[in-house]
Amino acid sequence: MLFRSALVAVRSAANFSARRLYASEAGSGGKLRLNFALPHQTILKDFEAIQVNIQSSEGDMGILADHVPTIAQLANGGVIEILAADNKPRKFFVEYLFILPHTAQSSSPVSGGFAIINPDSSLNINAVEAVAVEDLDAEAARKGADEASRKMNASGASEKDKAEARVEFELFEAVLAAAKV
């Protein structure tokens, strides 16, 4: 996959930059601590995870402890998979979010729609909406996708309306892909 090779290139470039220091200096004790919050709910707080998988626009990404602080952007709609020591699968579906590098050693900035990998192996994920994958309704998403694609191709719709419909369409398609798993 093209995206995959781009990601590898980004990662290997990061290995040779000064940022490498953050990973090697990290005092995490090999543990990844995850904070996962929405405006209306804290899903996980200081949760000890082994691995967190996200779907970024550059391909799927697995985040372990001592990960190099990275920039990646999640595609519009994607699954976050959290692997913990108790082996209980936790899968969430989120709309848009970004991964940002955290360059300062102080507390992490928190804003909507971002995930931040900190040098101390804490990972903050913030999104406007996230739901359990089991709660997704493929039928509803299929209907939504059809309606959005109609709006996208409607004659007389403004470019802005079409772009809004395309955002919806992408999300519904991502829901369909996730609900099949």
Place this chain on the structure above:
Amino acid sequence: MSFFWREVGLTYLHVSNISAAALRRSLKPDAKLAALKREEQFIKMAKWANGKAGDVKLLYKDQA
């Protein structure tokens, strides 16, 4: 990287909210009911004068 929605003047917050609303609509009935309750948002405001609060007004999204 350029975004198609950026090119027509939509902002990240706008797009993110459209996307979130679409996600709420693709939930199973039980979860959907709870999620749609969150959709309604309003601002409660009161104008203060001389140390006293004026009338409390509710501003809904479509009135903003």
